[in-house]
Amino acid sequence: MKVVLQRTKKSSVSVNGETVGQIESGLTLLVGITHEDKSEDVTYVADKIINLRIFEDADGKMNLSLLDVKGQILSISQFTLYGDCKKGRRPNFMNAAKPDLAKELYDQFNDELRSKGIDVQTGEFGAMMEVSLVNDGPVTLIVESR
Template sequence: MKALLQRVSQAQVDVNAEVVGAIDHGLLLLLGVEQQDTATVAEKLAEKVLHYRVFSDAAGKMNLNVQQVNGGILVVSQFTLVADTKKGLRPSFSSGASPEHGETMYDYFVNYLRQRYSQVATGIYAADMQVSLTNDGPVTFMLEF
């Protein structure tokens, strides 16, 4: 499982010109699911997201997590994150989860987050989404399990 985590001052997802998920200050999380991903992997990643310290404290150091700053989390499925780009000029998606497994793991990840934190918004799995954001910093991290 791979997650591109971005600290944002705002982010939203539109599907068919309709806003389906939006947050103000918080984290935009683009989530890619691989074939071998399990519930255990999803739980470990979710815990890391909830506790990852990317927000500044009073001294200006990244010592606070999303919960401590009362920020939102916007989770968007992003199949292309699992692409192998090491060879050639076309990405390979051979390690990517099947659509069924990907959706199951995505839903599991989101539900796990929501059980632990109330401010979670999402896109729509496998939809053609338009994602807009204002990256704060910019601060962006790739988390992999």
């Protein structure tokens, strides 16, 4: 499992011109699932993300977690994170999980985050989406389970 996270002041996702998810301050996540991922990967990554100390405290130091600041999450499924660009000009997506497994683990991931008290908004799995965000910092990190 691979997640690109961005600390954001606000973000939203739309499908066919209609906003389907939006947040104010928090994290925007691009979530990739590979065919080797299991429930343990989901639990590990969810816990890591909500406890990362990447929000500023009163002294301006990154010392607070998403839980500490009561931030929100906008979670977007993104199979292209497992695109392999080593050969040729067209990415190979063989490392991305098949849609049925990916959707199951993506839903489990979002449920895991919600079970920790996080307000989680999502895009629409498998749809063409437009994501808008205001990056805060900018702070962009990659969290992987392996």
